[in-house]
Amino acid sequence: MKAQKQIGGHAEDVRLGITQVLELFVQNKGLISECDFEEKKMLFQSDPLLVELFDCLNARYNSSFKTKEEMTKYIIRKCFKAVKGRICKQEGVGKKNATKVLIHKFFSEDFVSQIRDQMPNTASEDQIINSLLPFK
Numbered sequence: 001m002k003a004q005k006q007i008g009g010h011a012e013d014v015r016l017g018i019t020q021v022l023e024l025f026v027q028n029k030g031l032i033s034e035c036d037f038e039e040k041k042m043l044f045q046s047d048p049l050l051v052e053l054f055d056c057l058n059a060r061y062n063s064s065f066k067t068k069e070e071m072t073k074y075i076i077r078k079c080f081k082a083v084k085g086r087i088c089k090q091e092g093v094g095k096k097n098a099t100k101v102l103i104h105k106f107f108s109e110d111f112v113s114q115i116r117d118q119m120p121n122t123a124s125e126d127q128i129i130n131s132l133l134p135f136k
Helices: 002-028 034-044 048-091 095-106 109-118 125-132
Strands: none
Touching: 002 034, 002 048, 034 048, 048 095, 095 125, 109 125
16 A cells, blocks of 8 residues: 555656646746746756656647748638639639739739839749739
């Protein structure tokens, strides 16, 4: 029976350590610098399992940051597609003309002129559209 209590006590220690690692991530990740965040790992230096958990969570969080960027691109792409679809229906135009209507409605002429000026003189209309709407 004493062995079970010791194992149970160890399990409680592990559970408490995991909880502390998770709370550290929730409260600090993204709010403090990466160097300061790595220094917080020293709190768990006595338990290699918790250090490994910390490193795994940190790597996973850092890799998911790119996923957030991809989600943003996906949402923007879907928004432009929906707006172009609505323009196609309302204006009765094709996809390419819908893109031109979208640019005319949502971008100022000055901005479009600036983009044209930045492009080489040989740039086609499609290249200019791709500069304005890279997520089409």
